[in-house]
Amino acid sequence: MANHTQNPETTVHRHEEIQRKLALKEERKHHNVSFVMMILLTIVAFFAIWSDKISDSFAVLFILTLAVVQVFFQLYVWMHLSHKGHDFPIWGMASGILVAAITVASLMGLIWTS
Amino acid sequence: MKKWLQKGRFLSLFAMLALLLMGCGDPTLSTLIPQGEVADKQFQLMLISISIMILVLVVVFVLYAFVLLKFRKKKGDNSTPKQVEGNHMLELLWTVIPILLLIILAVPTVMRTFEFSADAKPASKNELSIKVTGHQYWWEFEYPKEELITSQELVLPADTKVHVELSSADVIHSFWIPSLAGKTDTNPGDKNKNYMWFDTGSKTDVVYKGKCAELCGASHALMDFKVRVVSKEDYKNWVAGYKAADDKSSANADGQQVFEKNCLSCHAVGQNGGNTGPSLTGFGDKDRVAGILEHDKENLKKWIKDPQEVKPGNNMPKVNLSDEEIDAVSDYLLGLKLK
């Protein structure tokens, strides 16, 4: 394992190192941006309810959308689902979300149709 | 018969199947001997689905038998069979044909599903409406318009559409009269009330058997009820007689005293009495003791003496009565007749 470590002094390695550092720096930036976004989304959601200016049914839809966006940030930026090698995790989460969606729909929806 | 059944080659197969199946079972209990409109339509659905399925079975079985006989390994034959990957044509065939068969089945399925529920709302004026409440382990039947409550025996006029509102006093039960209609659950809680309808059929003076179909406790097996279908004339008389009935209708004064002292708090007769137990109005005319035993004095005494022995887990307490008192109250109860 870890074969590329055998000749650490080569320039190839150094080049990789620099690239990785840059990538990490970029990543940190993404993390910071998404943190700010998530805080903003949260504030907007709270404000939408707090202010009492928006009609209830629209507010519910609105804050649910904000929640989904925020979760997308969590999953893709902080949990790195967008990175390479995450095919099966994406499949797993997608299937889970599908089952989750029909479960929620049935428990809150179907019950009351009778 | 139904329009969409009249065409096609299925008809003869249908007739044969119907004949074959209709020989089966007790005519007051079997779903295969339908007596009302709903049960009849449900039986038709069974026939359609069984026919399609028998078609499938025959094809598969014939093919299978052929393969098993033809391709068994013969002694001394050590040749290697050709390794076939598959065949797109064949695979397409056995994907598409089942889809077509299922579409044929799906159309009447959806149609009937909506039909049986569309009318399940409270009745219009000329139709009968009843409220059914399941109890561990007996059935309460309320006729809201007629303003009377009976138990265990549902008396209905022939040729009538009956609308049913179902609920439960305790756990989930399921209301099922196989010869007249499929079952619907009785759910506890107002949120989940159910509605259904059925037609009582043209026969009069028959007693259909009803069952509880959802596991509801120790005596689930014994939670039977009866549906007595009578002529419209007789039905009117029955309603009048039932409403006029009171606790004096039986001549046994001793028994009446015992009854009033020990039983009336739970059981109603006429306008008097509680409603935690089944109403006993007109008990002498009923078909069964506790819904299951032959209707005679011996059984009634046995039941009063030790209810748990007859129906385990039921809610009737063992009342402390002497043998004489039990004898008297039995006579009194059997004497309760409708006018």
Added chain:
Amino acid sequence: MATHESHKKRSGLMDWLTTVDHKKIGILYLLAGGFFFLIGGLEAVLMRIQLMEPDSKIFTGELYNQLLTMHGTTMIFLAAMPIIFGFMNAIVPLQLGARDVAFPYVNAVGFWLFFFGGVLLNLSWFLGGAPEAGWTAYAPLSTVAEDTGVDFYVLGLQIAGAGTLAGGINFLVTIINMRAPGMTFMRMPLFTWASFVTSGLILFAFPALTVGFFLLMFERVFDANFFNPDMGGNILIWEHIFWIFGHPEVYILILPAFGIISEVISTFSNKRLFGYSAMVFATVLIGFLGFMVWVHHMFTVGLGPVANSIFAVATMAIAIPTGVKIFNWIFTMWGGQIRFSTAMLFAVGFVPTFVMGGVTGVMLSVPAADYQYHDSYFVVAHFHYVIVGGLILGLFSGLYYWYPRMFNRVLNETLGKWNFWLFFIGFHLTFFPQHWLGLMGMPRRVYTYMSGQDLDGANFVSTIGAILMGAGTIVLLINIIISASSKYATTKDPWDGRTLEWAMPVPTPEYNFAQTPLVRGLDALYVEKTAGNGDMTPAEPVGEIHMPNGSILPFILSLGMFISGFGFIYSNWYVAGAGLGLVLITMFLRSIIDDHGYHIHKEEVEADIKGGRA
């Protein structure tokens, strides 16, 4: 290269309690599952004896309800699923060319959780009575029962279910990450594919059940009000949650049987599976649709015609991929050289029986007609046709097929044929008449029926059939006992197999393949055989093999759960706390003790190869 050689060889009982070897865990699953299968079968026979004649008074009322509840629960959670897990453990890593499963330690935890959960549940018989609300435990029947039966049900199954969930994740990861070189997804044997899809279903279905059990437990132990209408609760929540889990569960059970049948039919027809890719696709599709149809268990609940119709059509759709499978099996045999070994007999018996169960399934999917079938003996007949006629015949087939690989002996074929015919004839005698019983108005789960309703004859025949099935099972037991007392008597490939599990010597070395094999096609071993090699080509040179250490912690952890289960059942918080404390301590120990396993040296592996042991 410094290695921690902390490996201790354990022997006897300690070896079995601490093992993390997938082959041994497979055997443990098979033994424990087989034991519970016998208990569940006994319960079934007792019920049939009670129903043999009308008005009989042998097992009545509550006792009968306990029998029916425990029969269903035991057969599904403690017999069928563990036996499936037994085969998955014993065979899947071999079919993949892997050294072990992805998480050997978690694998052991999964087994012991199941085992202790099952024991806990069955102890209820001796501690105040078994649960009596049916395996579905519908509220409020399950919440109002005053004895502790349902508490045992909830806690026992919760613990066993946690083990199952762990097993599901384990096999998903194993199959995704640990395939040998060349073993692409589309070269995986069908049994492995079925295990893959089944594990996926477990992963997404069991959490719903976990929550359902928590709600039921909170309702009973902590007076919660989820299902109490008087306090604003709703009984339908339980029904939905139960069937959201419950329907996928049916496919969790049947898919592995499909896999076994595919392997057996292909092997004993000496032909590759007809329409392999269609079979794979059908398996995945059935798994997917399995989540979309649960309401067909609730047609009479009153969810309205729209819901009923949608779920009716979705249910019918499942018939299509299932039909594809049936025809593919038949055409696999077409043009083959069919050898009727016992394993093949069971597979051959499976196909028509399952088709019959399938067609009654389609009939049940018609809601308006289902109002008549629902909760009647027709349903009982249907699901026994799929679960016994499908799954159990498949498991018997798998047992005879893989027995040589798992236990290094071949089961006696003559006894095997007796086993098959007794069981098969008994099965049809038992369950075929039950279709009629249901249509003639007999509800299910009743402990008696009155005479004079035309129900006597069919019930009598049904009981005779059940006794025959029992006799068939006893023949199997005799067969196993005889084989156990005989010597190793098998070659490594007794059936002229096609897949990787037959490419190792007998007994299977603890590290499976000495050198990870190179897979060059579907039916990897068959490919090599036709290429004239007869043996797999290695994908790597002989080298050191890394192995995990055994551990007693899985056993102790599960014991802790078992103890806490008692605490919750009897509302004794000290006991519950102590049990959970034990669980936490084992988890803590597991995380602070470094255990990097041990290595089998190259020289040892070479010696094994030379000696024919690897």
Added chain:
Amino acid sequence: MNAGERLTDANFPAHPEKATLEGKNKFLGFWLFLGGETVLFATLFGTYLGLRNMHLDGPSGAELFSLPLVFLATMLLLTSSLTSVYAVLSLKQNKVRSLQGWFLVTLLLGLGFLGLEIYEFIHYVHEGHTFTSSAFGSAFYTLVGFHGAHVLFGILWITTLLARNWNRGITLSNAPKYYLFALYWHFVDVVWVFIFTVVYLMGKVG
């Protein structure tokens, strides 16, 4: 090399959490576990949504919930999610002290969140909103309590992990563990996003 050995900057792999087969397995297995957890929480959410208006005589969510408190709790948890992702960045750079620091902050924020939740529950019980007072009460405490239990478990997990590895560098054996904890913590945050939206904010509009 041995998985328990301290990694140096020279031999540090690009993805230490997935550099061994064991790490790869843990990584995938944990993600799949989170997929299952999604269904678990969905079932709890569904139950809550089905019963949230069933408060009978007790206070309703709209009367009960205090948004400033929830907002504060949300900020704590969101920030802790950020600090744990910083820890993962440190992990990728083989900076063990920085990793420990960020996880410690995560731990403290998690404790703060848990404290707020306990305070909130005690407050509600005084208002007459208890686990047994109505179906709403049962569903509320079960859903939010399950999340709280997840937070608690996370706290115990990271405490053990940090303590055990305090004097060790990053190794191929502990790198996946750190990484998985971070995933877990993000997931707990994901669930909270839905809890504050569905339970508290939607509770306010009724």
